[in-house]
Amino acid sequence: MKKLTLPTPVTALSPRRPSRAEAEEAVRTLIAWSGDNPARPGLEKTPERVAEAFGEYFKGYKQDALAELAQTFEDPSGYNEMVLLKDIAFESHCEHHIAPFFGSAHVAYLPSDRIVGLSKIARVVDIFARRLQTQESLTEQIATTLEEGLQARGVAIMMSARHHCMAARGVQQRDVATVTFRFLGEFERNSALRDRFMAVVRD
Structure with missing residues (x-):
């Protein structure tokens, strides 16, 4: 890993x-x-x-995202299907102009033998969002942290955001949404699993 x-x-x-x-x-x-x-x-x-x-x-610089995932729970039911949180609201700031960008994150993971409190996933999103970022890096950091912190069999991330630096300056395109993805583990290898993730996100 x-x-x-x-x-x-x-x-x-x-x-x-x-x-x-x-x-x-x-x-x-x-x-x-x-x-x-x-x-x-x-x-x-x-x-x-x-x-x-x-x-x-920018309080995320003082917070440890991996520490949020340190406490996990053994699931006596043996659940091993996708766990997906839709529409996690976030706001970040672009590292090029220190202008805000904001939107929603959709985050899924496949448990190995343990699960994590759902609020911890939202906290990971927030910690990385509260740093100077690009949306691409933000997506990658969340995915990689969840894979490592949870020892997950797979992680899938989709983020959609509107960027003030694009809306208020330069090309001044106010209605453009930027969408980024990251698939790790079984989500990366299994196209049917990716399709399930996308179907639920778009439902």
Whole structure:
């Protein structure tokens, strides 16, 4: 089974993490560069609010997705069919423009001899979404983490999202949805199993 390799957070590569005051000053610089006055009443508290918001948007850097899957349960019924969660809502930020993208994830796995609490799968999606991402990397990271963390016989992921960076700048296409897939294990080898997954997702 492939060993999970995740991107190293920037803070781990930097000599130090900037202080909250430095982060707020950076926001003031961007406001001024944009052409406004960061000291005017409407913007005076904006650097503080932006720093607080970034702490929420990117809290996934402080969380361990594999740790969420550490507690599994033996299933006395011997269930070994697909477990699928549809329509897990997520919001992330594009690493190219720090613009939001949001949508739904559909996640399935084939248990080996153990199952996991369903909320843990949604938490894995959220942890990776709350980092600077591309949708392609986000899809891959969720799939690989579930395969490794659950020792699953197979994992299937479909993600559909709308990207603000595509809607509000450049080509300005507001109604375009981006769809990504990742199939591992039995889902990758078995086309009939993939078709079952897609049929349930599209139902």
